[in-house]
Amino acid sequence: MYEALSKYYSNAISISKLQINACAEIHNKGWNGDHSIWATSLCSDEVNFGFQHFNEKMAAPGPFILGGISGLPFVGKTGMKAFLSHVPTNGLALIVYGPHIGFTKDGLIGKVYRKNQQKPSSCCGSISAAVIAIRENHAGALDDPSDYQQTKVIQYLSMYKEEILQHENPILIATEKAYESIEENLNHILEESLPLFPGIRIGLIGGIQINTDFWGEDYFDIRRYEWIQN
Ligand SMILES: [Zn+2]
Known part of the structure; x- marks a missing residue:
């Protein structure tokens, strides 16, 4: 784990460990992947979709995409209801959510080296651009x-304008506010x-996804890990 990354997210675990732990928990509860979708x-x-283990273990070829740029659940209630209506009988709906932030090997925060690019690029680009818009006061004219x-x-991030701009590293605090x-939004939806979907089980894994340069492993700083019988 890069030094800067462990300084700010010392409890983060690798994405592969996150998936193995979650699948083990599903198994221990007597549920199974064949009756789960995520x-x-x-x-x-695209750097956020390295969850091959989930894709292999669950009953669908990939996740239902609830989020848009930044990770906000832009599909809203209609999208959530569609997802929940796909859950196998007596099955589980696992939802993984949160913003993401990149760390480069040379200590840049909010950037990663992507394959065959000469320079690191923004990660998360949406949150980085929002911080610039807030700093330059473009938020009101949108x-x-x-x-x-x-x-x-x-x-959303403009609600925390002072806090974000006064922080020594605005992208870090903006990522925290994006998580909130x-x-x-997700709780509300x-x-x-x-x-409308009595009897289904819900797994909620919320946190901050941490991307590293393309050759390295990504991490997840868990903020919520909850299993609900609806
Ligand atoms: Zn992003």
Whole structure:
């Protein structure tokens, strides 16, 4: 684990360990992967989809994508209800959610080296761009239907403008605030959707996904790890 990464996320575990632990927990509860499907409310960035173990163990070829850029659950209640309606009989719906942040080997925060790129690029690009918009006071003028998701990201993070801009590393605190916004939105959507699906089980793994350079392992700093019988 890179030094800067362990400084800020000392409890983070590797993505592979996260998946193995979660699958073991599902198994220990007497449930099984064949009766489980999973969803993500993670940022659209392709670096966030290294969850092959989940894909292999569960009853569908991949996750239902609840999130858009930044990880906010942009599919809303309609998307959540669609996902929950796909859960096998007496089965489990696992939801992995949160924002992401990159760390490079040379200590840059909010960036990663991607394969065959000469320079590191933003990670999360959406949160990084939102921090710049907030700093430059562009947040108020936004109403661009061709950039709907980013408009929302900026609106949510603007609520923490002072805190973000005064922090020694704004991308770190903006990522924390993005986590809170994602969780709050997800809780709201779940509250409205779950009563329609009695009997299903829900697994919630919330946290901050930490990306490293393309050759390295990614990590997850768990903030919520909860199993619910609905
Ligand atoms: Zn992102």
